[in-house]
Amino acid sequence: MKHKYPFQSISVSTKEKQEDIRNIKLWLSHQPHIPSISDEFILLFLHSCYYSSERTKDTIDNYFTVRAQCPDLFRGRDTKAILEQLELYDMMALPTLTPDNYRIVMYRLRDDDVNKFNYPAALRTFFAVNDLYISEDGLMDGYVVVFDMTGLNFGYLAKVSTQLSLVRNFMVYIQDCHPVRLKAIHVINTYPLIDKILSLMKPMMHGNLLEMIHLHPTLDTLTEYFPLSLLPADYDGGKTEAVQVHQDHTRRLVNKYSSWLKDFEQFEANEKKRVGKARKDLVGAELGGSFKTLSID
Structure with missing residues (x-):
């Protein structure tokens, strides 16, 4: 096929x-x-x-x-399940490009009830939505990622700490597999715990990715990189609020290309057919450390 x-x-x-x-x-x-x-x-x-x-x-x-x-991250792309996850998170490819002709993609919690948080399901939805973004955009000059940490609490991190292999697999995919020109990652509304999270994740990051990460306790310093007018209205930006951007664009894409998302699950390597030794060097390594060992100020 x-x-x-x-x-x-x-x-x-x-x-x-x-x-x-x-x-x-x-x-x-x-x-x-x-x-x-x-x-x-x-x-x-x-x-x-x-x-x-x-x-x-x-x-x-x-x-x-x-x-x-990583079947837990790339299979099971049921449209209903994806749309249910999109009730918990806002994922947005913003309509106006930066002055450098880059697309801004933005992510944030919508529902901060940690009991609803399912880390594998959240990552599965993230990858499905990003497959749609990059496919619809085509040959984009670059992408700028904005993560809003509002609502993130230690309960989320405690759940993630039991699934560090998923964190590693996520990092491997973003750095070594994702067919995009990633230009910057901006984390906004940060607080001290973020520094400790990054310290834990640094062993999984290449140097060039670390250089792309910028932390912003407020929106003020974000203006050094692009105009706030490119962001949704609730970030002192355009006329449309983030929730509406999420509803109008992301949910529309998922519904429009639901069959394509499902069919795409089967496009993966078949190690039985590989010429030479099977590859086991990308994912699956054991990881040390835990978010539970972090002290909270």
């Missing part, structure tokens, strides 16, 4: 793009463990890797390998 690309965001018309794609397809013809994917999807990987052939090959292999090794 070949990967379908129902989005209209990517054109493979130029000769340069077609040649790049042919080179990757030739390599893919010798990688029986990787599923058959569309030209548009190949171009998405090429673009995210700045058209480096070797980086693109590594990223494609990593992408499908991790998706196969």
